[in-house]
Amino acid sequence: MAATVGRSEGSAVPRSADVARLAGVSRKTVSRVLNNEPYVSEEARTKVLAAAAELGYRLNQAARTLVSGRTGSIGVVALGTAGYGTASLLVHIERAVRDAGYALRVVNTPDGNPAGIAGAVESLLEQGVDGVIVSEPIVEGDVSVRVDVPVLFLGAPPAFTGSRTVTASVGSYALARAATEHLLDLGHATVHHLAGARRWYATKDRIEGWRAALAARGAHEPPLLNGDWSAASGYAAGRELASDSSVTAVFAAGDEMAIGLIHALREAGRRVPEEISVVGFDGNPVFAYVSPPLTTVRQPFDTAARQGVGLLVHAIERPDAEVPPASEPPVELIVRGSTAPPPSHKGRSPLHTT
Amino acid sequence: MAATVGRSEGSAVPRSADVARLAGVSRKTVSRVLNNEPYVSEEARTKVLAAAAELGYRLNQAARTLVSGRTGSIGVVALGTAGYGTASLLVHIERAVRDAGYALRVVNTPDGNPAGIAGAVESLLEQGVDGVIVSEPIVEGDVSVRVDVPVLFLGAPPAFTGSRTVTASVGSYALARAATEHLLDLGHATVHHLAGARRWYATKDRIEGWRAALAARGAHEPPLLNGDWSAASGYAAGRELASDSSVTAVFAAGDEMAIGLIHALREAGRRVPEEISVVGFDGNPVFAYVSPPLTTVRQPFDTAARQGVGLLVHAIERPDAEVPPASEPPVELIVRGSTAPPPSHKGRSPLHTT
DNA sequence: CTGAAAGCGCTAACAC
């Protein structure tokens, strides 16, 4: 509570007035140079920059923020999990935010936290951010927050309405559809689906994509299998499935669940992909090196993060302009060794790729 | 560049003066209540809190920071990779920082970035942080930054000296040693090591732990195998190793490399663990579900993050107090199915655990 | 226990 941050002892921290004095200009000119404003002579600019460097001057963001209202940072609300998917997305968000010239604040909302998104956004707003990214993939109840900055919903539908709301998709629906279609194309009569944790939007999206693919082909929709993203839950589902000889194809909503599923199936004596094909979801490269190498779909986190942050920054910097439409991210199916035609099928053979 | 953040239209954002007016007290009293300072009557406290809630008052951090020098946030410099290890560590850092009552700023330093750590720390300092966590695991050249806040080096030796430097270990050395000893205990004459990416501290630590274990048993030290953490690099190493029949045990510096290695070995017709044992490093639970289930050591990211952040916060809040000594994190070996006694060995059988 | 005055370091207006 009672904190004291010691200034470096001996020499005081230089302020803009010190730079101005050393450069022989006014403080306002220093400000202009540091903010890349026009109407500064080359000469003044050079002198100011030299003086700032000599003094080791560091602009005081707090002061700048106080007067300008601009913080130069964007806050992200994420789920504190270290899974390949969520971690990749965060990495790409950080990069996109930094490339756009903003700093990043991160607040995680551990699953089960009662404060949830609202509390996280609130804390971000209090700290000061020019925009908020909600990458929190969990369905919450009513979220009511008063936000006066633009909000980007990444991979989830808007959970609340802000002054300016933008959304960007990671394409879960289309990817789930592609994964299911791949299995159908191979000749499977239908495809079972091992879904992810119940409250995630991603789970819902993937179920819908799977359903749509089935419906489009007139395939029967088998009962849903429920997992929680973990390999252990995939394993549990696999044990149930192993005894059902009618199952020939499963689309798992996550790579790790697919791995657990395959493990259980093989333990039970079912061959993959000869008897049962399995497709994962995520695209973690390590699963190209297990047996069988996992067929999966890759989530375009890079594209999604870049596009989403682009839209957000646009909304921040040009409050009056229209937000350009978001384009759908690419669909990438990675066919490896865990999928093949069904046992009875005489058709085309599976493609093996890395 | 030219950014304008629109305040919510219609009603202005409430300030502390508004709260004071509504509560019938002075601004200073509002400040006292909001900062949990003593010497405020219960009555005043209640009134202020009610007024703040009614107005939806949000304290302006920038103003507070400007005058108090305290930002209430901690910055972390990380490597922007989505690997299980780095991602887990970041998640645990975030949690520890939040639990300590601070906000988190994140700056990644993509490998190969010339600005490197120094630039990242500089940007953090400019944004305003009360402390810095350097979780950047790469060996940089000379790093010179003027830091006037405490710095925590997590899993890496201090890369520069600040006013107050604290360190916390994730125990790489001890874990590498335990992994190697496990193999030696099984009866292997010696253990090969597949190292991680060259510039990482973690790589160095693990090599040293491996060497120490070998030396302690008087085992011959075979030439080092070089990887880059990826499963692909483990696979490449495995192809080389497969033809060398003298190899009976390999300690890989990462789970993913171990997976790639095993895959190559099996492709080449070598049996794991019957002919060659492999131990990984990280403890990603998914690898309990591959064949063979991977024996590995678990990195105690939770403990390390909590302890490190604790030390950092201590240094921030009690600049004059001694920094308590850091204790070594626990060593956890997870024995699964990828390790067994060497082919010729008649001794004890491998332990299988999940 | 409470309040009044001062000012943190910077940028927004407006002059020049």
Place this chain on the structure above:
DNA sequence: GTGTTAGCGCTTTCAG
């Protein structure tokens, strides 16, 4: 192109 003046919203003195 440049400088001057004012003030962002809060916490810190220091009196009461």
